[in-house]
Structures are given as structure tokens and as C-alpha cells.
Amino acid sequence: MNQNSSQEGQNSPAPQQTEKKRKPQSSKRIIWIVAGVVLLAGGYFYTASKRKGNTVEVLPVAVSVVRGDITSTVSSSGSVRPIEQYNIVSLVSGDIAQDSISAGSAVHKDQLLYVIESETAGTAIQRAEISLQQQELSYRQSLDNVGNLNVRMPIGGIITSLSVKEGDNVNNGARICDIVNNQELTVKLPFHEDDARSIYVGQAAVVYLEESGEFFYGYVSAIASGSIITAAGNIVSNVTVAFENPGAIVQNATATAIVGNFACSETGRVEYGRTETVFSKSSGTVTGLTKNIGDRVYANELLFTLDNQSLVISSQSSALSLQTARLNLNDSRTQLDNYNIRSPIDGTIIDKSYKAGDTLDSNRTVLAVVADMSRLTFTMNIDELDVKKLSVGQRVDVIADAMPAQVFEGRIDTIGIIGAGSSGVTYYPVEVVIESYEGLLPGMNVTADIVVDEKHGILRIPISAVSRGDVVLITKEYADSIGATYPQPRAEGEQVRSPDGQQQQGQSRPPEGQQQRQPPASGQQQSGAQSQSQGAGAPVTRTIGAPAGSLVDRPGNPTGYVWLKVETGMSDGTNIEITAGLREDAVVYILPSSIGTSSNNTGFFVNSAPARTTTTTQYGPGPGGGGTTIVTTGP
Numbered sequence: 001m002n003q004n005s006s007q008e009g010q011n012s013p014a015p016q017q018t019e020k021k022r023k024p025q026s027s028k029r030i031i032w033i034v035a036g037v038v039l040l041a042g043g044y045f046y047t048a049s050k051r052k053g054n055t056v057e058v059l060p061v062a063v064s065v066v067r068g069d070i071t072s073t074v075s076s077s078g079s080v081r082p083i084e085q086y087n088i089v090s091l092v093s094g095d096i097a098q099d100s101i102s103a104g105s106a107v108h109k110d111q112l113l114y115v116i117e118s119e120t121a122g123t124a125i126q127r128a129e130i131s132l133q134q135q136e137l138s139y140r141q142s143l144d145n146v147g148n149l150n151v152r153m154p155i156g157g158i159i160t161s162l163s164v165k166e167g168d169n170v171n172n173g174a175r176i177c178d179i180v181n182n183q184e185l186t187v188k189l190p191f192h193e194d195d196a197r198s199i200y201v202g203q204a205a206v207v208y209l210e211e212s213g214e215f216f217y218g219y220v221s222a223i224a225s226g227s228i229i230t231a232a233g234n235i236v237s238n239v240t241v242a243f244e245n246p247g248a249i250v251q252n253a254t255a256t257a258i259v260g261n262f263a264c265s266e267t268g269r270v271e272y273g274r275t276e277t278v279f280s281k282s283s284g285t286v287t288g289l290t291k292n293i294g295d296r297v298y299a300n301e302l303l304f305t306l307d308n309q310s311l312v313i314s315s316q317s318s319a320l321s322l323q324t325a326r327l328n329l330n331d332s333r334t335q336l337d338n339y340n341i342r343s344p345i346d347g348t349i350i351d352k353s354y355k356a357g358d359t360l361d362s363n364r365t366v367l368a369v370v371a372d373m374s375r376l377t378f379t380m381n382i383d384e385l386d387v388k389k390l391s392v393g394q395r396v397d398v399i400a401d402a403m404p405a406q407v408f409e410g411r412i413d414t415i416g417i418i419g420a421g422s423s424g425v426t427y428y429p430v431e432v433v434i435e436s437y438e439g440l441l442p443g444m445n446v447t448a449d450i451v452v453d454e455k456h457g458i459l460r461i462p463i464s465a466v467s468r469g470d471v472v473l474i475t476k477e478y479a480d481s482i483g484a485t486y487p488q489p490r491a492e493g494e495q496v497r498s499p500d501g502q503q504q505q506g507q508s509r510p511p512e513g514q515q516q517r518q519p520p521a522s523g524q525q526q527s528g529a530q531s532q533s534q535g536a537g538a539p540v541t542r543t544i545g546a547p548a549g550s551l552v553d554r555p556g557n558p559t560g561y562v563w564l565k566v567e568t569g570m571s572d573g574t575n576i577e578i579t580a581g582l583r584e585d586a587v588v589y590i591l592p593s594s595i596g597t598s599s600n601n602t603g604f605f606v607n608s609a610p611a612r613t614t615t616t617t618q619y620g621p622g623p624g625g626g627g628t629t630i631v632t633t634g635p
Contacts, residue, residue: 067460075447075448083372083375088369094118095117107346128325136325142314150302153300153301154299156301157183161177161178187207188238191236195262209249223240239257375433384426387419391415393412413431455569459584461588472588
């Protein structure tokens, strides 16, 4: 799939330098040019042929070796499109309440483009919110129920009674145990009302035991807000003093207290600081009970667990229902967002199909098209043999069919690694980006060339002048002038062919009029020999391998011409580089591959005289294909 550009070879000795210009629709022009050349060449060959009796010999066409440029390119075509393009699609139905765009206007990412009437969507959101609140309440209740399966101690203290044992089935509200906190003691004492007003909670106090006379330090934990009248007629307020049990004080011991400068008016009874009765808050089977009556427990300590799988499953179901309610609310809110249609990118509105007041259905209607027109791009499908020659960032010359006189510069943005097969060939997508594209419009057809290799100021000839094995046709006179010879035979007894077509035994012969010259220096590289069977028992005739600049034997040489071995380099499909064997301004000759047709399809008969024999000599195709046919007729 290579399309190549270079200067045409010239017939004149001097190289012709012309300014390299890009021509639009180059492939079509090349076809017409080649067709014209073939027609002109056919006429030339006809008029330039020599007639000798009943024999017609076709004369070769001369071309000069010139110095010039060769450029190898990979070409493809496609249509340009914006670097990014999005269809603005409606996901909901309803009337368009508002639009704020027009074709050609610039928009920004997330800019509001359309508003669809959304009263129904708002109601759906309210319902979803109420449903979520209900599920949250249900879930919290289920968590509390599961939490109540763990029976914990509300306070620290001593278990004074225990109503259950391991394995019992307990109902909700059943009595579990009693706990007494005997580490902290309290005594409630009456103080004169006026004194009580001067006392505050947290104030230090001294407690005296009436029976033993011992005293202990404590603090005021509570003060009654009202007052009472004692039997003695005193108006008092109760003050509660708390103190730690040193270990020997029992409940109902008699005590008094002094708070600051105030003493109580009467004695009071010592009580344990706190007593709690624990009740079951759920139902289930008692598991993990390890405490007994008289054991000490601590606040929030786990006493046992109730086994109730139905409550656990119900809690899990409630959690799933809550998650569903949250998703429903999110969906409703997203649905509401769909009524406000925004731009996904910074870009330009290149098409608008709907306006305010139009009614939309629910079929994903395209309202408008927004595109990022900062750059254009297109895809080149590149042959598998050429894709490895490309690289990201490589320059691409682009010509639009609508603007053939202007060349746009592009760059390879990405090279795909997944190819697609077609007619036995795999093609890979190559994305090309055009940043400066003034005048180009999306959808325009373009042809692109990527230069993969180029050489300047090298020797070149038309590719049709080089035959198979990298040999060219030259005159015997030119061969003599450059000292070209046939290489020596490889072994004694091998047959070689001289320029006049005669076989020689164990030696080489130079062209006519040329003296015998020395063979190539020892160790000089030679190309492989080519053998041809001459029939059963016939000696083998070999064309001895020759380095560049040596003659190569081929049967049926045109009179006065010989074949010269050359070395070739880069080709662009029209011209080929000569790296060795020819010098600048040398003249080589091209034989036509076909001039006409005959009754046996072997050639073209110029002489109208009847021919009794026909001899056809076919020279194999060169690098560009085809070949050369010489037809002779005679008795």
C-alpha cells in the first residue's frame, strides 16, 4: 500500500532538478501517465524497429542514470471528524421548558443546554425520601432488638438475686437479677432550711457513725428542692451525702454529717449507693452465663447472651431494605438530573434538532450534537507490512479532495495494535490529528501520505530498467569503456556464455573488441550462479556470479548489448537507487515487456511475410514486474 513520490528519470545525461510538488489524486494521474508512456513507447518501438529480411528486432529505449531524490511514503484515505463528538441525548420524556443554545455556539463543560419539565420527577423524590426515613427507623429498631440479645450489667456491684440459668428460654420483660452497689454508701440527712440554702452539690462533707464514732470523708450528691417540718417543729431540707464504704459498714447504720460550717439537725440511715433490678429486653435461649449470686460484676459487663436467629435474620433483611431505599432515592435524584441536560465537553454545537416547546418521547432522542473542534482527526488503515515503519508523533501530509492545492500537516496520535483482515491482508488503524485545519470541515474526504524513508542526491534510474538479479542492459561500447568483464568460471569444464552467445570451455570471453582482462580479486564477493538444463546428457551452462560492475551472461542478448550487474538500494515504486556498478550520466536501456499480440501470443509481427519459425526470448521481470520479449521470425 505504498504510494511513493519522486522525480521522473530523464533521458538526457545531465540530472534534471525540479521543485517537488504534491499533486492531488496522484494515483489517478500516475495511471494515465503510465498508459500514455506505454502507448508512446509502443509507437516508438514500432517505428524504431530494424527489418532484416524476415527478422524483426526491437530496439531498446535509452535512459540516463541521474542524481536525484527518492521518497518512500505510506498512503491512505479517509474522512476527517472532530477530535471529540457527542450526541446530546434525552433519557426522559416531557416538554422542553428551556433551551440556551444554537447551532454554531460555543459551550463549556457542564453548561446547562436544555431543561425538561420535571414535576413528576420531584414527586418521586419526595416519596423516595419518605420511604428511606421509614426504613431507617425500622433498621434502628432491628439493631436495638439484636443488641438486646446481649444482657449487660447496668451498674457495678454484687448480684443479690439471679432468676435464670444456662439454657433457659427467656421472654421479653422477664426478671433476670438484682445488683447492689455496696462500694458507695449514701446517707440522707435533714439540715435547717436556711443552712441547706448555703450548701451546694459536690461540697465536701464529713460523715460520723453513731455506733462506732468513726468518721469518713464524702461529698454532697443531692439537695432537695423543697422543705418539710419535723415532729419537733423544725423546717428542714434533706441533703444526701455520699461516701465510700471502707468495707465494714452495713446498710441502715445510723450516721450524722457536717457540711462546711453546718451540721445536720437529726440522724439518718446509711443506704447502699445504688440497687438495680435487670429485666430482659428480648426473648431467646440463655447462653454463656457464668455468674452466680454473690459474684461481683462491673458496669456494662456481659452477663449472658440470648440466642434468637429470627431477630438476626430480620435485622439483616432490614439492612437490605434500607440499602434499597437509599438506591431508590439516588435513582430518583439522578432521574431529576436527566431533566437538566448539560454539555459533556468544551466544544461547539454543530447540530441542533430540538428547541424549547418541543415534546420528547422516551426513545433516547438526540437533541443536539456538540464537538470539540480544536483539532480534527481521521483514521488511516495501514498495511501490516508498513505499520512497523510508523511512530507516534510522525508527520503526515494531508490533502482534501475539496482543497487539492493546500497541504495540511498532521501528526500520528495513536497506532492501533488490533488489526482487521481484508482479502488476506491485515490492516491496522492509525489515528492522525490535524491541529491547523482552516477550511476543512468534518466529513471531508482526505488523502494522507506519511514519509517513511527518503534519500537525497543519490543515483537513480527507472525501476523498469533493472531486470531480475539486479542487472541492467548497456551497450558493448560502454562496457568496454568502464572495463566490465565476465567473471572466470567456477570450475574446470564449466560452460560459460560469451557476449556473442557462444559457449566456452573453462574460460571467459570479453565483449566484442575487448581484450581479455583479469578476473576479480581473490575474495571478492560474487552472486550465486544460475544454471539451465540443455537437455539430457548436455553440458551445464552457467551464468557465473558477478559482483557489481561485472558483466552477466544471459541468452539472447540484443545485438550490440550486454547485461551489467549493479547493486540497488531504496525504491519508491517508480525509481530505484543504484549504489554500485554505474556512474552518473551512464546510459542504460529498457526492453519492452510486450509490444503486441500474434497468433501464438508470443510477440508482435511487424513483417507481413509468412514466417516458418518463431523464436521467442523472454527476459525475466525486474523489480517492478513484467519482463522483455524479443521476437524473431525467419526460415
